[in-house]
Amino acid sequence: MAGPSLMDSLFQRSLEDLIKGIRLHSGAGAGESSTFISKCLDEIRREIKATDPQTKTTALQKLTYLHSLHGVDMSWAAFHSIELSSSTNFHSKRIAYLAASLSFNPSTEVILLLTHQLRKDLSSANPHEVSLALQTLSSICTPDLARDLTPELFTLLNSNKGFIKRKAIATVLKFFELYPDSVRVCFKRLVENLESSDPGVVSAVVGVFCELAVKEPRSYLPLAPEFYKILVDSRNNWVLIKVLKIFAKLAPLEPRLGKRVVEPICEHLKRTEAKSLAFECIRTILTALSQYEAALKLAVGKVREFLVEDDPNLKYLGLQALAIVGPKYLDAILENKEMVIKSLSDDDVNIKLEALKLVMAMVSEDNITEICRVLMNYAIKSDPDFCNEILGSILSTCSRNYYEMIIDFDWYVLLLGEMSRVPHCQKGQEIENQLVDIGMRVRDVRPELVRVGRDLLIDPALLGNPFIHRILAAAAWVSGEYVEFSKNPFELMEALLQPRTNLLPPSIRAIYIQSSFKVLAYSAYSYFFPDEVVAQSSHELAGSLHNVESSDYLSGAAVTDTDPDQSFNPRMPHESLRDNSVDKGKDIITDCENVPTASLKMDRYPQDSFAQMLNIVDMTFTPLLGCHEVEILDRVTNVLGLVELIRLEIRGCEIQKEVDNVREELKAAQVIRLMHNAFSEELGPVSLMAQERVPLPDGLELKENLSDIDEICGNFTITISSSFNLERPWSREKDAIILSEHQNKEVVEQSNDSTSVLTEHRKRHGLYYLPSEEKETVSSDYPPANDLSLPDKTNDQTDDLFKLTEQSLVPKKKPTAKPRPVVVKLDDGNSIHIVEKKPEMKEHLISDAVRDVLLGNDAAPSSSRTTKSDKLSSRVTRKDLLVSATEQDSTTLGRSDKNSRRNKHRSHGKEKSHKSSTKVAGDPEEKSKPKSSHSHGKHKSRQRANSAVNVAAQSPVIPDFLL
Amino acid sequence: MIKAVIVMNDQGKPRLVKFYTFQAVEKQQELIRSIYEVLRSRANNVSNFVKMDSLFGPDVRLVYKTFATLYFVFVFDGSENELAVLDLMQVFVGTLDKCFHNVCELDIVFNFNKVHTILDEIILGGQVLETNSSEVVRAVDEISK
Incomplete structure (x- = not known):
């Protein structure tokens, strides 16, 4: 390497000064370095206007540096880059082009001024200038530039300098994307380069095709023979990886192609030492060729080798490979179960997450309990992030498709309760949704749900954790809605009213209050109409017997069980009088002993606790009347109203009793009954x-009425x-x-x-x-x-x-242990x-153009491609003994009307919308698949021929490489 | 394709930034900061891949490697092989080493243009063009003549 020129050293010093200055100032603090930078920027603004090209160049270089590494805006200097790019000094040119490629964007207006200079440099005799222009073009290309410079690029695709050719090929990709018409010009030459003797050129072309095939693979099916040749002949891992990526896209489109390539891919997999190539082979087999059992087996075997490696990268990729194959071949995961479970406690988050994904893939009805148990243990031990990942995946797996995995809902509800108590749990919302959802969907689980809800509500410690508030909301709602399953509504009420509930946000507090309203209404109802409660519960029992007998019996039992409970001591209604009188400071002794014993067992509420409940409610809620939260205020008023009503009723009873001993229903009691009936209405999931x-009521014109709503609501914004x-x-x-x-x-x-x-x-x-x-x-x-x-x-x-x-x-399917509710x-x-994903407009244009080029090529008999592929395919046929004579015949048959077919297809592509054309292309493929697999083995050759002809007739593009 | 090549030091200061799809400067700085946060949080003996869906969109990965005080980061999509990109990174570092004779952070700091020239010989428009470091060194030398 020669020493730097005078110019070079001059220029380097000045950038060096800048860098040194920044380093010096950055030690002092961020503020100082930024003042230094802005000082330098002022200098640059002056210098860049200099007439001396050297000063200008240095200024631009410094600016580019500041732009690239310190985020300084340099859009104002775009014109200076263009100006300098015409410099005769290569060094200045380089700096100008670097500045352009780092700072220009599609909206840079002056970019078109660069067209002429780029054209000049692309056709320059100096290869380095050409190379610079290509590098710049690949970064800043716009549709206009692509359109104007396509001829130059086309010429460069045939350059005799390898490195120019490679760069031109890589730039072609940008041109295709931005200006699809360039495909018609350049595509043929690009394809020719696939056969280049320069491995670098082949690598570049394959890279371009790999990018193109990812977006729209179908158009490149006709090039399969060329790719196949590279796959068999090349020993360059980079090229092979790209070719494998292309085949991974092409093979699913054409079953016969898969059959052809699976063998060489397995060969590579067996032979290669390079892990990158091995992994690509594995990935290709698992994604696109998994129907070939031998290949699949080989790939899964190799995956296992990856898994036992110490290198975390290989282990991670191995797990990823398992995840690809998992859904289709669960055995592959099960075989490596131990490794997967072990990876759950790996140091590497990536590996842990992949392992978790795989574990969840292994879940089935039979092992879900066990796996969740194991995972919960991991969750408790893990760091917060991973813990929540685990909880999240348990929740999503279990709730999948209406909880199809869950048979024992009692267990699942308990698990949800347990999750809420995991210290790092942040999945409040999901658990909340599921608790409520299950409550509504699964009738049989309600008693257990209420039990779990009670345990959550009663624990004052949970109220301090904001992540759990949503779960508590669900627990409160469930307890209120299904209060009839509660063993002890009094206890529930206390839990709902405990002082620490003031830690809850108002929206959730409102739910608490609403639930206490329901509990109160239920308690009042069972207090006043004890007979009806029992009747109803037995009715409920009978009603649910329709459902699943055994478990409903359990729920019924839960209700009746409560009778002997101490707080539900059978007392008679009149006893309430005493309680009431105590409450009011009177001292009335009632003759409860005189009451007929027949009604004794009907009463499930001791008046002590009921009156106490009223008192507590009163005491807790009265201060809340001054609350500013409308949700809370609203509900508190309701509850207090009910309390008042009940007290009135109790007093009414007392007065009546003084008049005569006949017990009569009062108006208030009717209201309570009404309220209870309203609450006992079952809430179902909403479609x-x-x-x-x-149905729209007559005379209701929604739109007209709604037009005013903007005015009405205009003065306040709706917050979520x-x-x-x-x-x-x-x-x-x-x-x-x-x-x-x-x-x-x-x-x-x-x-x-x-x-x-x-x-x-x-x-x-x-x-x-x-x-x-x-x-x-x-x-x-x-x-x-x-x-x-x-x-x-x-x-x-x-x-x-x-x-x-x-x-x-349902009855037939009854499993042995416990029927699923x-x-x-x-x-x-x-x-x-x-919705089928539509290909992008541009990609469609590209693929249209590609098809035109390829097919136009084919239609012309003298074209080089047809002969080439014929040559190749004959070679392939000789090599591969598997191809039977009949199949060859049939494909020739198919080929005879190839031209007409292809022309037809071409018009398809032009006329039809994207969606329909992809559909047209997709359909025959679907039909042909089973048929060709049909023809695999022992079937008669005639049948095989038939099916092959069908395939040929149906699918619009059948590449002739299979001959 | 390769979406970006970033070299930054262990303080999060960028030393080389090259995006192959246009990103506004502010966005570039923001991405660099987020990447740095991710890398900093990772332990030493863990895998070199990071999924970057949240920053770059679906199916985009990131390979990084620490060399002395520097993080080398390559961002790429599904058309590249993870291990191959890791190799490519090695090629890039090897080339820098050859060009600067025992490369260190300061070489990269003070040779802004040359580092870009080297990178441009290896990757063009997101496509990998050269994987042989001696070839790259030769080409760079020729350009600098």
Whole structure:
């Protein structure tokens, strides 16, 4: 290496000065270095205007440095880069082009001024100038530049200098992307370079095709013979890796291609020492050629070698490879189970995450309990991030497809409770959703759910952890909604009212209060109508017997069990009088002993605890009347109203009793009964289509009325409320119509989000145009959605068949141990319609052009490509004995009408929209697959010929390399 | 293709930044900071790959390696082989070593243009063009003549 020129050293010093200055100042602090930089920038602004090219160059170089490494804006200097690029001094030119390639972007306006200079440099006699221009062009190319410079690039593709050719080839990729018409000019020459004797050139071309094939593989099927040749002949790992990537895309499109390439790929895998190539072979086999068993076996064997390596990179990639093959061949994972489980405790987060993914792939109905147990142990021991990864994947796996893996819901609910207590748990929202969702969908699990909810609510420590608040919200809601399964509503009430609840955010506190309202309503109801409670629970028992007998018996038992419980001592209603009187400071002795014993066992509430409950509620909620949170205030007022009502009732009883001993129902009691009935209405999952099924009332013109809403709402912005939203759990699912037999009462729930907005609105405007604030009662005021008979019929008629099959299947399918409870699903049949990914407009244009070039090539008999591929394919045929004579015949048959077919296909591509054309191309492939696999082995040759002809007739592009 | 090549020191200061798809300067600085945060949090004897979906979009990975005080980072998509890129990084570092005779951080700091020239000989427009370090050294020498 010669010593630096005078110019070089001069220029280097000045950049060096800048760098030294920055280093010097950066020691003092960030502020000082930035003032130094801005000082330098001022200098640069002056220097760059200098007429002396040397000064200008140095200034631009410094600016580029500051731009690249210190994020300084240099868009203002774009013109100076262009100016300097025309310098006759190569060094200045280099700096100018570097500045351009690092700072220009598609919106740089002056970029077009560079066109002429680039053209000049691309055709320069100095290869280094050409090379510089290509490097710059590949970074800053725009559609206009690509259009204007395509001829120059085309010439360079035939350059006699290898390194120029390579750079030109790499630049072609940018041109294709930005200006698809350049494909028509350059593609042929690009393909010719595939056969170049220079391995560097081949590598570059293959790299370009690899990029192109990733975006739209189908267009490059006709080039398969060339790629195949490289796959067999090349010994360059870089090239082989790229070719393998191409085949991984092409093989799924053309089954016969897979058959052809699987062998050489296995050869490479067996032979190679390079891990990169080995891994690429494995990946190709696992993604695209997994139907070839021998290859698959070999690949999985190699994966195992990766797994036992000490190198964490190889271990990580090995696990990734298993994840690719996992869904289709679970055995591959199971074989390596030990390694996978062991990797869960690896030091490397990457490895742990991959292992977790694999473990979750192994989960099945039989082992889910065990695996979750193991994972929970890992979760407790792990760092917070990984712990939450584990919890997240357990939650998503278990809830997949309406909890299809779960048989024992009691266990799962307990597991959810356990998860909430994991110290690092941050999955509150997901657990919340699942607790509520399961509560609504799975009737049999409710008693256990209430038990779990109680345990969570009662623990004051949990209230201090904000991550768990959402779970507590769910626990509170579940306890309130299914309070009839609670062993001890009094205890529940205490838990809901405990002082530490003031740590909760208002939205969740509101749920607590609402739940205590439900508990209170239920307690009052069972206090006043003890007979009906028992009757109802037995009725419920009978009702649910429809369902699954044994487990429902359990739930019934849970209710009746509570009778002997000490807090539920059988007392008679009149005893409440005493309690009440104590409450009011009176001293009335009642003759409870006189009451007939027949009614004794009916009463499940001691008046002591009931009155106490009223007191506690009163005491806790009265201070909240001054609360500024509208959600809380609203609900507190409701609860206190109910308390007042109950007290009135109790007093009423007392007065009545003084008059005569006949017990009569009072108005207030009726209200309580009404309220209880409203709450005992079952809430079911809501279908996404629910609203659409509500018939539009006559005379309601939604649009007109809604047009005012902007004015009304204009003065406040709607914030996303974090309050409990019952619709959330299902919004993800594509629900529609099916309701199971037992849960066909559908209640359209008005979400709290909207209610809170509404209340806000009401508060402001003092309007009361909807009757109720209670979310539960809103539903009952909305007849069309709540009308049981009407939607039932319409729904059920459409899905009668489905239900019938389900009914007939359930009893037969009963597993040995414990029957899986019914899980309510909505609209199973309506699977999510996956929108086919449309190829990008540009890629479509590229592939169109590619097809035109390739097919146009084929149609002309004199073209070099046809002969080449014929040559190649004949070589291949000789080599491969597997190809039977009949198959050859049939493909020749197919080939005879190749031209017409291809022309047809070409017009397809031009006329049809992207979607339809891809579909057209996709369909025959689908049909041909089973047929060709059909023809594999022992079938008669005639059949084979037939199927091959079919294939030929159906698929628009059949490359002739298979001959 | 290769999306970016970044060299930074263990303080997070960039020493070489080259993006092969256009990114605004502010975005570049932000990406470098986020990458540095990720790399800093990783232990010593762990794998060299990081998934970068959150920063660069789906299917984009990152390979990094520590050489003395420097992190070498290559960002790439599904058309590259992870281990091959790791090898490529070795080629790049080997070339720097040959060009600067026992390369250290200061060489890269003070030879802004030359380092870019070296990189441009290896990767052009995100495509790997040369994997032989002596070839690269020869080409760079010729250009500098």
